[in-house]
Amino acid sequence: MTYKVMVTPRSFGKGNPQPIDMLREKGCELVLNPYGRILNKQEMKELIRDVDAVIVGVDPIDKEILEQAPKLKIISKYGVGTDNIDLVFAKEKGIPVTVTNGANKDAVADYTIALMLAAARRMIPIDHACRQRNWNKVTSVDVWGKTLGLIGLGAIGKGVAARAKGFNMNILAYDLIKDESYETEHQINYVSLEELLTNSDFISLHLPLTKQTHHLIGEKEIGAMKENAVIVNTARGGLINERALLSALQEKRIWGAGLDVFEQEPPQDVGFLELDNLVIGSHCAASTYQAIENMGVMAAENVLEYLRIH
Structure with missing residues (x-):
């Protein structure tokens, strides 16, 4: 047949x-x-x-x-x-x-770390300046030894955690389903979402998009982040209230962001395309x-x- x-x-x-x-x-x-x-x-x-x-x-x-x-x-x-x-x-x-x-977990975890580093170290604006023969030094923020908050500790979240250990990062996690044996073995601490947002230098999202997780990160949650915080999203655009994030990035209330996903792709608000503290991907984290x-x-x-x- x-x-x-x-x-x-x-x-x-x-x-x-x-x-x-x-x-x-x-x-x-x-x-x-x-x-x-x-x-x-x-x-x-x-x-x-x-x-x-x-x-x-x-x-x-x-x-x-x-x-x-x-x-x-x-x-x-x-x-x-x-x-x-x-x-x-x-x-x-x-x-x-x-x-x-599990088919793309390693590719997405790699890309998550790449976005984190690129946003923290201002790699895109530095690259653009260098192409204009502008060799001025740009001061950025460290990744080594900082605190990473993982919102979602499934297969990809665990992959990011494993890579982050290579940067000597302290790892916090928020997930409704807790893998306590993994937590103990890998020295990861489950905390509330509020505690994660308040204490993390880097925040990475690894949740499915559902009615419950839609706009999980909004104005209030972004307001709880550190001034030097970097947020990375390689999961689904709808997890973040984009209007709230755009405003925070424009006003430099957080250090930066790395987004491989948007609610509508390409993003309709051209404000995202004008930011030098945002690294954008074309939903290609899994594309190896x-x-x-x-x-x-x-x-x-x-x-x-x-x-x-x-």
Whole structure:
């Protein structure tokens, strides 16, 4: 039997065609993203109509779109964040949603540390000045021996913690689910969110975006941070109230930020693009060849496993 599989991530099979070959060898007909960008709702509706499975990145899959997919049997998330998928309606329709747990954790953890260092040491404005042959010294803040607050201590948070230990950092963590054995073994202290914000020099977000975590970091929380604090977000843009953060960065009430994610990408407020105390990424923390290969293979395996059984 031939199955039609829609694939939206632009990087799927990039560099290594193994996940594409895996699907085709099992007789799957692929519907690849024809636009070279994140698909909008109308495009999703048109492409998903007669597919049996979809491998999806951050493209929308809400109730309206799922109602246009009567044959859909499985949604295979290319990554771990499912905030772009209507999980409740998918469950009502009996459509399972799988994720690629652990596939990109090292890539995202590496990138988190890179953003932290770049923001702390003002690497982007220094680079820009040097290209203008301006060799003036720029004074910045240390990372070594400082306190890192991790909001979310899952696989990626733990990866960041392991790397931060190499910088002799004291690590605080806030998470509703506590891994107490890990806490003891790695000398990490679970604290309240308020305590973390007040005492951390660096703050990094590693939570899923839900109704409960939406705008978890707002004006009040930013106001509790140290003047020399750096906040990094490689998770989901909606975790931070962007208006509050933009104001704090413009007024230099905190030292800086590193953002790989925004609520709307690219960010609509051009104020973000004018800041020299912000390092911006294009939602590319997970975009390494190894992570892309891992995610692709796992996403394809999840589709094939489900279709084989059912």
